[in-house]
Amino acid sequence: MILGDLGLTVASILLAIGAYGLVNSKNIIRILLSSEIIVNASILMVFSASSLLNKVYLPIFFSIFAIGMALIEVVVAFAAIFLYYRSKGSLEVE
């Protein structure tokens, strides 16, 4: 088995675990962490697919923008969580 195929398999498993965490929790931080697992799975998926297609630069550009946006998402989401906690006193979603 070549590494690209194995990478796609691992990324699919990570995606399933992230989806499980996303559905099975009512805590906002747990939901944010599960979405981060999905971000990591998608990045691994892009690189595995690109290694199968012999692409070098395309996945790097794509992932640099994806990681930049993931960083912004973490900061903005955490600010929203902090304000939610201040107003509600809890992190449970209804």
Added chain:
Amino acid sequence: MFQTNDLQLVLFLLFSILSIASAIFITRQRNVFYASIGLAFLGIAIAILIALLSPSAYAFYSAFHLLLYVGSAVVFLSISLVVFRGLEVKEVQIPWAGVAAVTVGALVYIGLFVTFSSISPASAESIVFSLVKFANIFLQQYWFPTVILIVALLTTMIEALSLARGEKT
């Protein structure tokens, strides 16, 4: 396709197991602070897996992933979660959650398998990463997304400053 040797395969399997174990730890851990530490391990494992796919081509991005994702996003999240340290997550038992997750994973995998089994590999491209070529493509073809990313990062910085000063939104 990129060449693979046995050591690469063994390391790839090892870090695949680490990444899956970290992901399970994140979803099962009741303390959110420890769960975010698990995310750092997942980020490190993913960076190593990407580097192992093709060390000469993707090592640059692997370092980028470690520095920007693990070094800033996850560390920011972990340090910020100190505010909520000791906060335990209430589990909700949704009976169809496991089935839904397995279905999503299986559908994505089948979709990828079908797509890649019908595509024949492209002609061999040079797999050596060139920083000069990278910079040229980045500045000539991807200047607009770069501008958007810079503006978004600046907006985030202003938002973080506003939050740190305790301004009401």
